[in-house]
Amino acid sequence: IARAIIAMGHQLGMTVIANGVESQAQLGFLRRNDCDVFQGYLFGEPMSADAAGMTLRRRYLRPEAFAETRPDRTLLLLDDEENVLRSLVRLFRRDGYRILAAGNVRDAFDLLAINDVQVILSDQRMSDMSGTEFLGRVKMLYPDTIRLVLSGYTDLNTVTDAINRGAIYRFLTKPWNDDELRKHIHQAFRTYEEQRRSNAGPAPVESGEGGEDRPAR
Structure with a gap:
């Protein structure tokens, strides 16, 4: 709803003001x-x-409200089992990613709202929401993310349907092999970067001497 209102306001040439912002996620x-x-x-x-007048004269606003970082490779891990989550964090830390860890869906959405996340790895069986349902919602909000799910074989039909709908990029089975899982996450980041380059389109060209076109430098 918020996205639709913002887009509608801009189409009408209006300035859109959000009232009641209380969190970094919002x-x-x-x-x-x-x-x-x-x-x-x-x-x-x-x-x-x-x-209020004094605040304006001092030109002071809470600096943390505007803090924003944009690392190149940020991985979001979601699992409601604390031991599993810790194991995943330890596994991927060696690869130099910026790692965000969430133990529930609400925290995961908050982290997505305040961070640039490229790849998401979610457990399938969780108490508050299934991994495929979570990633399906993520697709609507953050369609550029690469979304993977960890699943047992008993969830195969559900996960296959999610793949067919485009909600997830790949499903990985439990128990996992550390080296294979690291390779899959590495490839997910590669896929994200390739998609970004593809969406950016070809480099612009500028006219050179003699009317010839040459790549812009």
Whole structure:
């Protein structure tokens, strides 16, 4: 709904203002969808007119509200079993990725909202939502992400259907082989980067001497 309202406002040539922004997750989602102005508890609690005037004169806003990092390779891990999650973090740490770990779906969505995530690895069987359902929702919000699910053989039909719908890029079986799992994640990042290059299109050309075209430098 928020994305539709922002897009509609911009199509009408209007400035879109989001009121009631209370968390980094909300701010991150709105920024990624090109909302223009934000206000709410994240930037300042209710205050008197005098206090508001002083804040404006000092030109002060909470700096953490605008902090944003964009590492090249960020991996989000989702599993509601703490031991499994720790094992996955240890496994991928050696590959130099920036690793975000979530023990539930809500935390995973919050992390997605405030971070640029390229690859997501989710468990299939979780208490609050299945991995395929979670990744299906992620596809609608963050379609450029590469989404993988860890699944037991008993979930094969469900996961296959999710692949056919484009919700997930690949499913990986439990128990996993460490080396193979690392290779799959590495390939997922490669796939993401190839898609970005493809979407960027060919390099522009500029006209050279004699009317010939040459690649731009």
